[in-house]
Amino acid sequence: MNGYGYRLGAIGIISTFFIIIFSTVLMPMVLFRPDPTVTRNDYQAEAKVGDPTRGRRVYIREGCFYCHTQFTRLQDREYGPLVKAGDYVYETPHQLGTARTGPDLTNEGGKYPSEWQKAHLIQPRSVKPGSIMPSFSYLSDKDMNDLVCYLQTLGNKRTATQTAYVEAPAEYLNSTALGFALHERKHVDTNADASANAGRGLYTQNCASCHGLEARGNGPNSISLTKKPANFTRPFYKQYSDEMWYYRTSEGVPGTRMPRWELNLTEEERWYIVAYLKTLPKDVEATVDSIDQIDPIEQIRLPKLTKQQYEPHSGGSE
Amino acid sequence: MSGLLDKFLSNGEGSASRNFLVSALLWSLFGMGAGVFASMEFYNPDLVHNIPQFSMPHLRMFHVNAVTIGWLSMGYIGSMFHMVPTLCKNRLFSERLGNFTMWAWNLLMIGAFCTLLNGNTEGREYAELGAVLDVMAAIALCTVTFNVLMTVAHRRTKKLYVSLWYFLGSLFWFPLVYIIGQRTFVFLPGLNDAIIGWFYGHNILGMWFTTVGVGIMYYLIPRYTQAPLYSHGLSMLGFWGIALFYAPTGTHHILQSPVPEWLKAIAVISSIFLLVPVLTVLTNFFMTMKGKWGQGADDLPLRFAMTSALFYLMTCLQGPFQATRWINWYIHFTQWVVGHAHAALLGAFSFILTSAVYYALPRLTGREWHSQGLIRGHYWLKFIGFLIMYFSLTVAGLVQSAGWAMGIAVDQWANQLYPYWFVRAISGIMIVTGQAMFCYNAYRSLYSPRPVDVTAKTREVKV
Numbered sequence: 001m002n003g004y005g006y007r008l009g010a011i012g013i014i015s016t017f018f019i020i021i022f023s024t025v026l027m028p029m030v031l032f033r034p035d036p037t038v039t040r041n042d043y044q045a046e047a048k049v050g051d052p053t054r055g056r057r058v059y060i061r062e063g064c065f066y067c068h069t070q071f072t073r074l075q076d077r078e079y080g081p082l083v084k085a086g087d088y089v090y091e092t093p094h095q096l097g098t099a100r101t102g103p104d105l106t107n108e109g110g111k112y113p114s115e116w117q118k119a120h121l122i123q124p125r126s127v128k129p130g131s132i133m134p135s136f137s138y139l140s141d142k143d144m145n146d147l148v149c150y151l152q153t154l155g156n157k158r159t160a161t162q163t164a165y166v167e168a169p170a171e172y173l174n175s176t177a178l179g180f181a182l183h184e185r186k187h188v189d190t191n192a193d194a195s196a197n198a199g200r201g202l203y204t205q206n207c208a209s210c211h212g213l214e215a216r217g218n219g220p221n222s223i224s225l226t227k228k229p230a231n232f233t234r235p236f237y238k239q240y241s242d243e244m245w246y247y248r249t250s251e252g253v254p255g256t257r258m259p260r261w262e263l264n265l266t267e268e269e270r271w272y273i274v275a276y277l278k279t280l281p282k283d284v285e286a287t288v289d290s291i292d293q294i295d296p297i298e299q300i301r302l303p304k305l306t307k308q309q310y311e312p313h314s315g316g317s318e
Numbered sequence: 319m320s321g322l323l324d325k326f327l328s329n330g331e332g333s334a335s336r337n338f339l340v341s342a343l344l345w346s347l348f349g350m351g352a353g354v355f356a357s358m359e360f361y362n363p364d365l366v367h368n369i370p371q372f373s374m375p376h377l378r379m380f381h382v383n384a385v386t387i388g389w390l391s392m393g394y395i396g397s398m399f400h401m402v403p404t405l406c407k408n409r410l411f412s413e414r415l416g417n418f419t420m421w422a423w424n425l426l427m428i429g430a431f432c433t434l435l436n437g438n439t440e441g442r443e444y445a446e447l448g449a450v451l452d453v454m455a456a457i458a459l460c461t462v463t464f465n466v467l468m469t470v471a472h473r474r475t476k477k478l479y480v481s482l483w484y485f486l487g488s489l490f491w492f493p494l495v496y497i498i499g500q501r502t503f504v505f506l507p508g509l510n511d512a513i514i515g516w517f518y519g520h521n522i523l524g525m526w527f528t529t530v531g532v533g534i535m536y537y538l539i540p541r542y543t544q545a546p547l548y549s550h551g552l553s554m555l556g557f558w559g560i561a562l563f564y565a566p567t568g569t570h571h572i573l574q575s576p577v578p579e580w581l582k583a584i585a586v587i588s589s590i591f592l593l594v595p596v597l598t599v600l601t602n603f604f605m606t607m608k609g610k611w612g613q614g615a616d617d618l619p620l621r622f623a624m625t626s627a628l629f630y631l632m633t634c635l636q637g638p639f640q641a642t643r644w645i646n647w648y649i650h651f652t653q654w655v656v657g658h659a660h661a662a663l664l665g666a667f668s669f670i671l672t673s674a675v676y677y678a679l680p681r682l683t684g685r686e687w688h689s690q691g692l693i694r695g696h697y698w699l700k701f702i703g704f705l706i707m708y709f710s711l712t713v714a715g716l717v718q719s720a721g722w723a724m725g726i727a728v729d730q731w732a733n734q735l736y737p738y739w740f741v742r743a744i745s746g747i748m749i750v751t752g753q754a755m756f757c758y759n760a761y762r763s764l765y766s767p768r769p770v771d772v773t774a775k776t777r778e779v780k781v
Binding site (some may be wrong): 014019024025032045066069091097100101102135136 | 448
């Protein structure tokens with residue numbers, strides 16, 4: 001090789017490097033700019049009690065992110081809804097984390113009382129026997145209060161305390177731009193018999209193999225599934241709103257074999273399925289053979305829902 | 319005045335390299351000691367109480383920084399300062415500048431010791447150092463680059479050996495990666511911060527530890543075996559493969575977070591393509607070693623290098639495997655990944671650096687190693703200790719990933735990990751003991767008042 005070859009090599013090294021910098025560092029900064037979602041965390045939820053922003057700095061200083069992550073994955077259960085890109089707009093430096101030696105903290109806010117959190121920081125094994133979390137008893141009272149405040153803001157807008165537990169995520173609701181656009185596009189009347197009838201065909205083709213023809217979660221495939229398909233005749237499902245049904249149908253259920261039907265079915269077809277699912281009977285409901293037997297005053301009474309009922313596999317950690 | 323100058327910024331040939339290697343040995347004791355301390359706290363979380371400096375997260379961040387920035391990086395620079403002039407049949411451009419960098423780097427490490435153990439961190443993994451220390455590290459890296467570049471520019475050989483390609487490439491890439499990756503003075507929205515953070519977090523391995531480590535392997539293995547390199551063409555293929563495929567892989571660390579799918583696709587595909595340079599490089603080594611594996615029985619530094627190459631193979635087969643979505647789905651967030659990180663940094667690159675120190679120090683100082691028995695002990699303690707650590711972490715990772723995948727609450731399976739934490743702590747003690755033997759050996763070789771061994775090997779190329 002002559003001197004020209006080395007020059008070529010040097011140009012090669014430099015240009016390769018800059019192409020890669022361009023494609024994996026600069027391009028994401030330009031192309032990937034998610035809008036803040038309503039479930040983002042701006043650390044203001046507990047601002048009256050302490051200083052969550054300062055608590056976040058304590059969280060970083062004490063290196064919590066080495067053992068606790070802050071993003072939920074599709075297969076994670078008991079850690080709340082799947083995170084969206086816009087949830088992280090105000091997170092600098094990011095605290096996504098790399099290893100879960102302890103539980104995920106994405107939606108930690110509101111899971112435990114603040115007293116519990118503080119006791120857990122001072123001596124983790126006093127409230128969680130067998131925990132290997134180090135004791136942070138050396139933190140000053142102010143540090144600890146702010147840290148607990150920060151923990152309580154985590155995912156606060158995503159938990160049950162502020163909204164009904166079975167409400168669909170914000171982007172399906174009319175209150176957000178995305179949800180509004182969704183409802184603008186929707187032309188299926190989910191209360192109409194014709195829609196339910198159309199949905200029944202789709203249900204038979206796509207859903208019945210697991211959920212069963214009567215939607216009792218006993219389709220032929222359910223035999224081989226560890227996590228059994230949902231029984232839609234349970235009273236629990238009678239509180240589902242259209243948006244919630246649509247959300248579950250579209251995005252599937254994390255941790256189960258329930259697929260993301262948005263990959264296979266059009267929006268119209270999913271709304272038809274929603275219309276059908278709403279007509280399913282309640283399992284204790286007597287079948288009536290005459291319209292006169294129906295008591296028009298009877299209302300469906302919703303049970304008071306706990307997290308265990310919502311996520312049956314939460315393991316009773318509370 | 320000039321006496322002081324010569325004492326602290328010596329101009330003696332090889333002094334910068336020697337000082338860097340000795341400092342690296344010193345910081346390795348701190349770094350590995352912090353690691354084993356943290357691992358004991360995994361087994362017994364109430365081991366120390368109420369001392370923030372010994373809290374597990376603080377020890378962990380100091381462990382990572384002392385081992386990467388202190389032990390490996392300083393050792394790499396020391397090795398380069400020895401190998402680059404030898405390959406150029408030349409002297410280092412400026413020993414004074416090299417020694418100045420050495421002091422700056424030690425100051426940086428003292429700063430890291432004082433800040434990280436108190437938790438003064440930026441909260442970014444692998445980029446924990448604060449703003450002042452970041453600037454210092456960037457300046458020190460640029461100084462090293464300048465020094466090595468000027469040495470190569472004044473070389474007396476025509477061809478550049480492949481090690482020099484690797485060293486020059488790393489020294490061009492790494493300061494830039496470091497500066498981009500620190501994000502000290504920029505505030506990016508969360509996921510962009512994560513993307514750039516993992517661009518840096520992976521490339522500190524890919525564009526620094528791997529490339530310099532492979533360059534050292536290319537230097538050492540033909541030297542030990544007295545055999546010519548099997549193929550120059552293959553080595554070039556490996557070099558360009560690493561340059562092309564390593565840099566974009568960072569996003570595979572956040573494969574399941576809501577970052578753009580195209581970025582994940584780039585990361586996964588280039589991770590799999592990494593098999594090309596890795597297998598090329600290792601084919602080259604193993605063909606060079608052909609018929610000479612037996613030499614490892616007597617030649618201990620060669621044995622370190624061989625072990626390093628085998629662990630490198632293991633790490634790099636594992637890496638693309640777990641970067642695929644199907645495996646990452648199961649493995650991510652667990653101690654499996656920690657085991658993989660130790661396989662790369664301890665198994666592959668710490669071993670090759672150890673081999674380089676065993677090779678270079680006698681040639682730099684003209685003193686033979688104090689004791690071959692200590693080297694033997696070091697090898698076996700580190701080798702067995704590493705294997706125990708790797709397998710305990712991997713199995714612990716499989717227990718954890720089963721827990722996450724089955725949706726079982728953490729408190730129900732966390733207790734099952736105690737045996738693995740215990741075994742890991744034991745293996746850590748073995749590794750630190752080995753490293754302490756290494757340091758003691760170096761200390762006795764360099765500082766015990768013995769007549770200079772006239773038969774000791776010296777540098778191959780005298781100027």
